[in-house]
Amino acid sequence: MQEEMVNTFTAKAEAVSAVVRKVSNMQQALEYAVKICDEKEACRLLLAGCELAVSNSAAELCQFSSGEKFIAAPGLDRDALTGLQALAKERDIKVVSSGLRKYASGLDMGLAVADLGLAETGTLVLECSSEDLRLSTMLCEINILVLPVSRMRTGTDEAEEELAAMMKNGSAYLSFITGASRTADIERVLALGVHGPLELHILLWEDD
């Protein structure tokens, strides 16, 4: 039953270009994130922005020197954050967990743990009343979300009561995230990363 749900989730998420991997603990998730960040070019948006013909004022938005890399992880608990910092330091990657407004020009990566998964659409549910958490999942180029498999539901029918309870109990900002930011507004050609992440990676944490 659960295996079937995980398979459905994976298929649906991959169908919208998400990368889905399994991890058996949080440490593996952190290692994965740091590895991907290390392998990617530094802030492609900024590089691309420098190459591309953006207006002068838009170009000024970038205040970081080329080559620096940032992972935003405002929602991680203390242990995970410490673990991430240690791993990131080895690769010369900076970890930020607050004040994300400063990074409006772009972040390399956002890392967070999702609250629920909805298998029928490959969706992640993220409680992000915290402004920094919202920004980390929007300003980054690669969005990495860890989903504990125990938090996976078949779909909105099954999750409806939990979702309603979250809204009633102070979740001021609840996001369903499915794949990367996308547009088809120019000639109906699908382009990823119009405002938010260019990639979404989902790490299924087999927590039970």
Place this chain on the structure above:
Amino acid sequence: MLNADNIKEYLSEIEEALQNDFQRKTLDTFAVAYRTGRANAFSGMDIPGLVKDIARSKDDSLAEMDELYQQFKEKAQALGVHVHLAADAKQANEIIAGIAREHQCRNVVKSKSMTAEEIHLNVALEKEGMKIVETDLGEWIIQLRKEPPSHMVLPAIHLSRYQVADLFEKVTSKKQDSDIFKLVKVARRELRREYVQADMGISGANFAVAETGSLGLVTNEGNARLVTTLPRVHVALVGLEKLTPKLKDALLLLKALPRNATGQQITSYVTWLTGPSECKSSADGKKVMHIVFLDNGRRKLSSDKNFSQILRCIRCGACANVCPVYRLVGGHKYGYVYIGAIGLVTTYFFHGRDKARLLVQNCINCGACKEVCAAGIDLPGLIKDIHARILDEEGHPPRSKLLAMVLKNRRLFHMLLRNMRFAQLPFADAKARYVRHLPSIFMKGQDFRKLPVLASTAFRDKWKSVKPNVSRPKLKVGLFSGCAVDFIYPEQMEAAVKVISKGKSIAQDHPEKQTCCGLPALMMGEKDAARETARQNIEAFASSGSDYIVTLCASCAAHLKYGYPKLLEGEKGLEQKLKAFTDKVMDFSSFVRDVMRISPMLFRKTVQKVGYHSPCHLCRGLEVREAPRANINLVHEYVPTAEEEVCCGFGGSYSLNFPPVSRTLLAGKMANLRAGGISAVGTDCPGCVMQIRGGMARAGIDIEVKHVAELMAEQLK
């Protein structure tokens, strides 16, 4: 946005739109791709069940709009949200401008909202000296071009990458590449700066959940998340019809919205806002949040028995995606602010009669929108109703009054039709098959197809001589010929009589007092005349005692079966007769295959390749799809061709009123049939025969066009 003041100007705008090759090609590709995308997205789901659930859920919400508003307001206010109710566009704009003044906001970033388009919010705020930037890519593009959206979901679908590149050159003062991915990145970078500078974010909402005071926002780009996060003030503009009692209702709508809109199972982002959230650019660290609910006629509309269903609309845009007229002319010529079929309807209520008058005439009544609507709105029916309402308000034009007067009097109508043949003969070609030329007042723009002359003897005048004698019948069939078969193509009904007479012990009757089904009157907004002819037909068949009422015309059949109950609803003393009548109505192909279960042994099957054109009112009106194809395959080799279910462009009087659209639809139909390598095409509607046969004859294409009844009768052993 439509500029024309009269039908002549509108037609010339349409001609111009038809010359827009880029738009035509884009919308063609989209129309075809959309069908597959939608089908995949809904695969394995019970679509009719879902549509029914949505219609019920929306109707329930609409019935308690005021209560839901109160409940929402209490919940949201308790969380610290300022809730407003604006009676109309002007008031909504004033409220939002007031919020901006109060909080000293100058720079606004907006995420896409059709409701904001409805009230022309940007214009109003710009007058206040504010800077507004649309952040949805498509909306930003059209904002830079100072145009309205041409599609509810894909607002810039009418533009090419080259046009976008030119536009971005102006914005950035840099030379731009026309590569779409690069253009998207440029927009990303340019718009980031706007989010950072903005002090107010304006969004719409797809759902307003009363039980929690939550708003739901459905987006793909994620711009709404930035618009509702970065600026210190957030204003949401929400139509009252977006209120739902519970989250459950909103989640139900969410099942259909992305699937029906873009063929996605869900959009990239769905955002639920429940009260102000953390905002670090605000003095107290909390977002200033205002929700402005818009009435603008919605409260009144919600209690209108017929028109309240308009407010079920979930703004998916599917009605435009499948509309053959939209596909040709694009959104700027097919709507005011709201476009597509729902736009034709809402324009009257939200923007007034002046803006709606021409638009409501431009519906070919093919029913494609109704079939695809996620909320089960009877769009073509409502368009006709609004047309009739406008005529009642403004006075009926002489031509339509004359038609109504004639139609109400069956004897006069039939006498005129008989005499018309003699009037036509001087203009007919040598074989008297087609009208060769007509005085230009009748023929303006009509020469894209040959029009038939009336038959020398109407079917009603032949009936006595062709009526089969059946001793001890077990089943009685009443034939309803309809005007086109009766007076133009009696041979089609003669063929049908031959085929039906092969059934054992089936008696046939052609009640003398039957008349026009009344659909043409309804199409012209003449509801009274349509009711009168309906009553006459019900009466004519009541005395005949038929078990089935069989017709060769798909449009007649759909109107007799589903139009009559709507037209004559609540008419005292007629309920039983009406039901007895409508229950018996059946199209020829279904009768032959499903009731008679006609034997293949009766026919000589050939190897001739024959295609099929599916009449709109048969495939969508009556949901008959298999029978005519199977019938063709009994006698010839049926060969499927592309887009069989797309309208041929006839649409009755539509083709006379909108010849450019009719002409172009016909050209597409003929191209698809030609590509099929067939020598003949069968269809189950005399109107479609008239259109396609006339087009083939005009273009000199050697593909025969026949009614399925004729194809069958010809091959009887």
